[in-house]
Amino acid sequence: MEERTANLEMWRELGLDIKAHCDLLDLLREVYPAIYMSQENRPPGMAYFDAAIAEIHGDRIRELLEHKASGGKVVGTFCVYVPDELIYAAGAIPVGLCGGASVGADRVDALLPRNLCPLIKSIVGFKESKLCPYFASCDILVGETTCDGKKKTWEIIAEDTPMHVMELPHRKSESGRATWLNEVAALRAKLEELTGNKITRESLSEGIRLANGKRRALARLYETRKTNPPPISGRDALLVSQVAFYDDAARFTHAVNTLVDQCEAISSPRMPGEASHPGSGYGHIASPPRGRGGSGGGVPGAPRLLVSGCPMAVPNWKLHHVVETSGASIVCEETCTGTRYFENYTEDPGSSIDAQLAAIADRYLKTNCACFTPNDGRIEQIKDLVREYKADGVIYYTLQFCHTYNVEGMRVEKALEAAGIPVLRIETDYGMEDAGQIRTRVEAFMERIG
Amino acid sequence: MISAGLDIGSRTTKLVVMEDGRLCEWILRPTGADPLGAARALIGGRRFDRLAATGYGRHLAKEGLADLALTEIKACALGTHFLCPACRSVIDIGGQDTKVIALDASGSIGNFAMNDRCAAGTGRFLEFMAQTLGLDIEEFGRVACDAEASVRLSSMCVVFAESEVVSLIARGAGGKEIARAVHEAMADRIASLARTIQPEDGDIVLAGGVARNPCIRPLLEGRLNRRLIVLDRAQFIPALGAAVHAGDT
Numbered sequence: 033m034e035e036r037t038a039n040l041e042m043w044r045e046l047g048l049d050i051k052a053h054c055d056l057l058d059l060l061r062e063v064y065p066a067i068y069m070s071q072e073n074r075p076p077g078m079a080y081f082d083a084a085i086a087e088i089h090g091d092r093i094r095e096l097l098e099h100k101a102s103g104g105k106v107v108g109t110f111c112v113y114v115p116d117e118l119i120y121a122a123g124a125i126p127v128g129l130c131g132g133a134s135v136g137a138d139r140v141d142a143l144l145p146r147n148l149c150p151l152i153k154s155i156v157g158f159k160e161s162k163l164c165p166y167f168a169s170c171d172i173l174v175g176e177t178t179c180d181g182k183k184k185t186w187e188i189i190a191e192d193t194p195m196h197v198m199e200l201p202h203r204k205s206e207s208g209r210a211t212w213l214n215e216v217a218a219l220r221a222k223l224e225e226l227t228g229n230k231i232t233r234e235s236l237s238e239g240i241r242l243a244n245g246k247r248r249a250l251a252r253l254y255e256t257r258k259t260n261p262p263p264i265s266g267r268d269a270l271l272v273s274q275v276a277f278y279d280d281a282a283r284f285t286h287a288v289n290t291l292v293d294q295c296e297a298i299s300s301p302r303m304p305g306e307a308s309h310p311g312s313g314y315g316h317i318a319s320p321p322r323g324r325g326g327s328g329g330g331v332p333g334a335p336r337l338l339v340s341g342c343p344m345a346v347p348n349w350k351l352h353h354v355v356e357t358s359g360a361s362i363v364c365e366e367t368c369t370g371t372r373y374f375e376n377y378t379e380d381p382g383s384s385i386d387a388q389l390a391a392i393a394d395r396y397l398k399t400n401c402a403c404f405t406p407n408d409g410r411i412e413q414i415k416d417l418v419r420e421y422k423a424d425g426v427i428y429y430t431l432q433f434c435h436t437y438n439v440e441g442m443r444v445e446k447a448l449e450a451a452g453i454p455v456l457r458i459e460t461d462y463g464m465e466d467a468g469q470i471r472t473r474v475e476a477f478m479e480r481i482g
Numbered sequence: 483m484i485s486a487g488l489d490i491g492s493r494t495t496k497l498v499v500m501e502d503g504r505l506c507e508w509i510l511r512p513t514g515a516d517p518l519g520a521a522r523a524l525i526g527g528r529r530f531d532r533l534a535a536t537g538y539g540r541h542l543a544k545e546g547l548a549d550l551a552l553t554e555i556k557a558c559a560l561g562t563h564f565l566c567p568a569c570r571s572v573i574d575i576g577g578q579d580t581k582v583i584a585l586d587a588s589g590s591i592g593n594f595a596m597n598d599r600c601a602a603g604t605g606r607f608l609e610f611m612a613q614t615l616g617l618d619i620e621e622f623g624r625v626a627c628d629a630e631a632s633v634r635l636s637s638m639c640v641v642f643a644e645s646e647v648v649s650l651i652a653r654g655a656g657g658k659e660i661a662r663a664v665h666e667a668m669a670d671r672i673a674s675l676a677r678t679i680q681p682e683d684g685d686i687v688l689a690g691g692v693a694r695n696p697c698i699r700p701l702l703e704g705r706l707n708r709r710l711i712v713l714d715r716a717q718f719i720p721a722l723g724a725a726v727h728a729g730d731t
Contacts, residue, residue, distance in 0.1 A: 476555035476591065479552065479556040
């Protein structure tokens, strides 16, 4: 496809590999419609997110560059533990850089061992192959010590890129909390140094407000998915979570709230026990089963599945696509691109900067990630989510070589099955070779719970 | 009522025909590169009231050939339950997949486990190793049974195992011992897959093409400390399950 000249110029200035980058965008333009536009009866508010994907390397990058031209900074992050509040408070823009596609294998293989998770390989692949304008726009990258693969990869990336690493403790103990609080304070200092902006009580209050607003909007969206059928597909909800990582926070929040209003309008007119509401204005509730692409909203009576485990970065839509074109609805993601991103609000004590930093540290430490030991809170949380979202079963999703989620998966499966919750474990990567096998397993899982 | 089950597997396509719940016919042929062609050739002029398809070609078959589709996991469970209602678990070793399925008393699927994308622990692994040793697949199983000693094979990856076998040959290990080692490694792999679903007590049905291999069964029995039942025509169990499904629906 013909690229806009202005985009080509912008990418050239950012030092991207123009030909490979155009090929990548062409691939995205082929895959995206097949997975997303094939869905029928999507809420109209999804158009914003379709556009956000279409302009992921175009308009959004232009905004970041304008921000930089007026003296602002861009901060790349790789994990939901890195506090956005601080980045906003410093007047900088955070962008999530995790990759969901396998690119630049030749360069990656020269730098990393083969048996490393696809997410880390993707990060390095996008950077080294000069395929990611976000990497090229960042003034600093903030890594963290969530897993061994990441923390050793930061050393490689730091060879040619400014990098700040936060030490995330792996135990939720008093000393762990003390470490984390220090790390949050160190990030504040680092951001002040980078931007030249002092982080004040007021700016931090504003940062907390912005981050919480985003979380509240996403929590509202997830709330609508508890209805049966859900007003929005799992694919679309995943997309919204993915866009959260790089979009303008205020605009994103507004777009999500608009979408939620539509979703609520789809769900709420129905009274309990009423199968459909033909007059709702969204005909799909009453309409018969749809085409192969599945529905943008859920199908009444379709099995409701909760996905739990590893993050799914753009453009990793594989599992959701396979599941939802097999006739099930995904109603919740207990992942970093799901509940882990928006659950828990940061309190704003307002009294002092120190109290605010402590509140930020505490909010993030509530997140249940498999990098912690023990992490039994996560098992209880998944059970609660299954109940709240009325899920019929759980797909435990791990990326290959993600040891923390993989090992923890054994205990999660055992605990859930013992509680009468069927579990299907899927371990995969970004390749499509196993899509057929995954489909067989998902279908058999539906036969099991159906 | 005439119902039929078609199992389009990665290596062979199987057809089972039933009349009023009675088994009447079971035939197979290689799948090759044209699964639908193989299925049509197998069906020939036969007519059924209802045909259900399973196996990796089930979706393909549903477009115009079959009335219903079900996964090979459910099909295997139904076929096992039909032949052996008392059995509560089945190990199906096919050409491309190996699966372990727990059944409830009504024959519905309980938990199940399946190998990942790689060929370790599947019939393809055995075929490939037989080829490396220059034996045909029937002979390979017999030779392994006869072996009095074994060597140790540490890799289950088809590619790595091949180089391991080549170096074993170079070190002077006998073909029989190596054949035995391949079967033992395979049994280890499948036994650990079976343990992940913790099958209930009782006999286990062994299904799939590899059930015909005489060496795998005793090795698995030793590892799982259970009796394994190899039914006649074990290879047809999923196709039979599909036929049962077609008759029930």
